[in-house]
Amino acid sequence: MSAFDELMAFQRQTEALGQVAGRLGWDQETMMPKGAADQRGEEIGAMEEVLHARRTAPELGDWLAAIDDAALDEVGRAQMRLIRQNHARAVRVPGKLAARIARTTSVAYGKWAEARAEEDFAAFAPVLAEIVALRREEGAHIADSGDVYDALLDGYEPGATGAQVAAMFDALRPGLVALRAAVLDQPAPAQVSGSFDPDVQMALSRKVAEVFGYDFTRGRIDKAVHPFSSGSGADVRITTRTAADDPFNCIYSTIHEVGHATYEQQIDPAYALTPLGQGVSLGVHESQSRIYENQLGRSRAFCHWLYGQMRDSFGDLGVQGEEAFYKAVNLVHRGYIRTEADEVQYNLHIMLRFDLERDMAAGRLAVADLEEAWNARFAQDFGYAVDKPSNGVLQDVHWAAGLLGYFPTYALGNVYAGCLYRAMLDAVPDLDDQLAVGDLTGATGWLCENLQRHGGLFAPRDVVERACGFAPTEVPLLGYLENKFADLYAL
Numbered sequence: 001m002s003a004f005d006e007l008m009a010f011q012r013q014t015e016a017l018g019q020v021a022g023r024l025g026w027d028q029e030t031m032m033p034k035g036a037a038d039q040r041g042e043e044i045g046a047m048e049e050v051l052h053a054r055r056t057a058p059e060l061g062d063w064l065a066a067i068d069d070a071a072l073d074e075v076g077r078a079q080m081r082l083i084r085q086n087h088a089r090a091v092r093v094p095g096k097l098a099a100r101i102a103r104t105t106s107v108a109y110g111k112w113a114e115a116r117a118e119e120d121f122a123a124f125a126p127v128l129a130e131i132v133a134l135r136r137e138e139g140a141h142i143a144d145s146g147d148v149y150d151a152l153l154d155g156y157e158p159g160a161t162g163a164q165v166a167a168m169f170d171a172l173r174p175g176l177v178a179l180r181a182a183v184l185d186q187p188a189p190a191q192v193s194g195s196f197d198p199d200v201q202m203a204l205s206r207k208v209a210e211v212f213g214y215d216f217t218r219g220r221i222d223k224a225v226h227p228f229s230s231g232s233g234a235d236v237r238i239t240t241r242t243a244a245d246d247p248f249n250c251i252y253s254t255i256h257e258v259g260h261a262t263y264e265q266q267i268d269p270a271y272a273l274t275p276l277g278q279g280v281s282l283g284v285h286e287s288q289s290r291i292y293e294n295q296l297g298r299s300r301a302f303c304h305w306l307y308g309q310m311r312d313s314f315g316d317l318g319v320q321g322e323e324a325f326y327k328a329v330n331l332v333h334r335g336y337i338r339t340e341a342d343e344v345q346y347n348l349h350i351m352l353r354f355d356l357e358r359d360m361a362a363g364r365l366a367v368a369d370l371e372e373a374w375n376a377r378f379a380q381d382f383g384y385a386v387d388k389p390s391n392g393v394l395q396d397v398h399w400a401a402g403l404l405g406y407f408p409t410y411a412l413g414n415v416y417a418g419c420l421y422r423a424m425l426d427a428v429p430d431l432d433d434q435l436a437v438g439d440l441t442g443a444t445g446w447l448c449e450n451l452q453r454h455g456g457l458f459a460p461r462d463v464v465e466r467a468c469g470f471a472p473t474e475v476p477l478l479g480y481l482e483n484k485f486a487d488l489y490a491l
Contacts, residue, residue, distance in 0.1 A: 004076065004394040007063040008274065011083060014054045015273040018284040019231060021047040026230040026237055028109065029138065030222045037110040045103030052098040055090035075276070078457045082275035085158065092141045101134045102368030105402040112400035113225060121371045121389045125315055129367040130400060132360050135404045139361060149361040152405035157412060158460060162358055165405045165408040168415065168474055169351050175478045180332070180344050186489045189327035192313055198242035198250075204313050205240055205254040208306075212292055214238075214258045215265050226397045227335060227339070228252040228259035229289075232279075234273040235299055236261045247310065248329065251342065252293055259292030260285055266448045267455035281460040286413020287420060288388025288447065294343050295480070296419040300326050301435035309438075330488055334384065336391035344485055345382075352377050353396070416464045420447070423468040 001009075024044050027320040032040060054060075063089060069080045104444050108127045114125035139148035142155075150161045186425060206221060218233075224239035231237050238257035242250045271277035296302060303326040310317055310325075319328050332342045338349040359365035365373055374393040375386045386392035399405050425431060427450075428442045435443070450467035457463070464472045485491070 003066040003428070004072065004080075006379040007060070007067065008079065009276065010054070010057075010063075011079075012273045013457075014051065015275070017047070017051055017054070019233075019235070019273075021051060022230055023235075024286045025106075028106065029224045029226070030239060031229070034110070037107060045099045045107040048102035049095055049099040052090065052093070052095045056095070060087060061091075063233075066116055075271075075457065079275055082456055086275065089142055089155070090376035092144065093138055094141070097134065097138060097141070098284050099421065101131075101138060101402055103351045104130055105158075105400065108400045109397065112394065112397060116225075116390050116394045119389050119394075122191065123395055124368055124394065124400070125370070128370075131399065131402050132276045132404065135402055136361060136363070139404075149358050149405060152361060153408065154405075156403075156406050157409050158281060160408070160412070160460075161285070162342065165354060165412070167355065169411065172411070172415075172474050172478065174349055174367060175482070176344065176347060178481060180348075182491050183332045183344060183485055183489050184334070186491070188333065189320050189331060189488075190324060191331060192247065192325070192328045193245075194314065194316060195244050196247040196314055198244060200313050201210050201242045201247050201250040202240075204247075206307060207309070209238075209254055209258045210250060211438050212255060212258045212297075212440050213262050213266075215262075218265055219261055223256065227257050229257045230481070231263070232264040232267070232418060233269070233277055236264045236463075247314070249308030251306070251310075252297060253339065255297040256289045256342050258322070259289030263446065263452045264287040266452040271455045271457075276456040278455060280454075280458065280463055282409035283416060284451070284460050284463060286410050287416035287464065288413075288452065290410075290413050291417040291420055291424075292444075295424075296440065298343070298436065299432070299435055300331055300434040302438075304436050305328050305438040327488060330484070332485065332489070334382070334475045336378075336386060337395055343481060348381055348413045350411040352381055352409055353398075354411075357399070357404050357407060415474050415477050416472055418474070418480050419464060419470070420451070421480060422476040423450075423470075 021044065024040065024047065028037075028040055028044075064084060067080060072080065075236055077208050104127070109130060111127050113120065121342065135152060136148055139151040143151035147162065153160055153162060153165070202221070202223075206216075209221060210216065218234050221238045222237070222239050223241055225241065227240050229236065229238045229239070238254070238261050240250050240254045240257065260279075263285060265281075267277055279288075304322040306324040306329075307317075307322045317325065319325050330342065332344050335341060338346065338353075341349050352374070356365060356370065356377065360367065361372075362371070371389065371393045378386050378392065424443060424446055427446050428434070431442060435438070451463055454463055458466060461472055
């Protein structure tokens with residue numbers, strides 16, 4: 001057996017153990033009894049110690065030294081690129097620190113959920129301060145005298161830097177602010193209203209998931225506080241949530257998570273349990289969830305189909321006709337919640353979080369001052385005050401999970417989605433005709449063939465550029481938003 005074969009056999013076991021660890025996280029947020037939180041923290045910490053030991057094992061370094069990447073084929077070279085990147089990152093982080101982060105964030109989830117329910121940021125602040133300190137320590141080890149936030153961001157979007165993200169946001173912000181102001185100056189369309197049975201919402205969400213290509217033989221849908229996707233390959237699970245007065249929360253959370261999940265399900269099976277067998281970055285991942293949710297799921301054509309489905313499921317929706325429904329789905333409204341934000345304002349929510357977490361990572365913002373900083377920034381950006389912590393600093397689970405550097409990947413995903421959609425329109429000229437009858441195969445098939453099946457074979461920006469035929473830029477996204485909402489609001 002060659003050194004490369006030995007390395008890949010070792011890596012396969014590591015990837016399998018990583019999937020097991022992910023399943024523990026899925027269970028924690030869906031099925032785990034509340035009283036098991038502390039024990040689960042120990043279990044997850046123990047798994048992280050095992051994984052870190054494998055990711056930094058001496059024999060791994062020996063294999064990497066012995067393998068000539070140039071002698072391998074394209075797939076082999078890509079495997080080595082990712083293994084070398086992950087190894088270089090892992091060896092800089094002490095195993096005890098990695099385990100402590102895993103244990104602390106596991107326990108923190110329950111404390112965040114409780115503090116959110118009680119509207120008490122002060123109760124959560126101490127554990128969040130510990131998480132930020134631990135992640136800053138980890139980032140300092142990885143950065144090796146470089147920028148701590150860049151080191152954390154690179155773990156989610158390889159190659160991206162805080163300065164690049166800030167420049168992209170600077171390019172996006174003026175157009176988004178102007179568009180928002182113009183839209184909110186117009187009369188608001190009628191909203192969907194009524195009481196919508198949660199069980200019927202879940203049944204419809206499963207139907208919509210299947211329409212978007214989600215394979216239930218390799219997945220399942222459950223309910224959680226915060227919708228998410230978990231797993232890869234033959235076991236990819238998603239969660240959603242329901243609100244009796246807002247069926248769109250469930251439907252569009254489901255479509256969003258199905259975008260993530262089908263990306264994982266569509267990766268070439270030959271890459272399973274290898275570094276290539278998962279989405280290449282969170283930004284590219286988010287491009288799939290956002291194009292499913294927005295460019296496809298909120299399109300006029302698909303909304304006309306969805307209107308019929310919802311009318312059959314719920315009866316009176318409070319709006320009459322397909323066009324009124326389309327306007328209700330795309331309502332631009334004042335609100336607090338990122339996951340419920342319309343397309344025009346969503347990225348503004350991300351910009352707020354990016355600046356705050358970048359300041360925390362740099363030590364410029366203490367956790368004790370985070371709530372005040374959030375509220376001040378929100379009032380500045382959106383023009384009204386946060387009314388309670390669950391609508392403000394406690395609304396997202398990400399920081400409780402230790403995910404500093406994660407938020408900007410959402411905006412990157414929107415930018416990539418804008419580029420992919422422009423290319424898709426050229427490649428699938430009858431797209432609207434297909435969407436109008438609930439046929440997503442043309443769209444999802446194009447995404448599978450041009451992006452999803454590759455997994456980690458190409459670098460993040462490279463796989464998007466290959467699919468689109470041009471380098472990703474924010475211009476297609478801004479053009480799409482301006483055209484869509486100028487039409488919707490007669491600007």
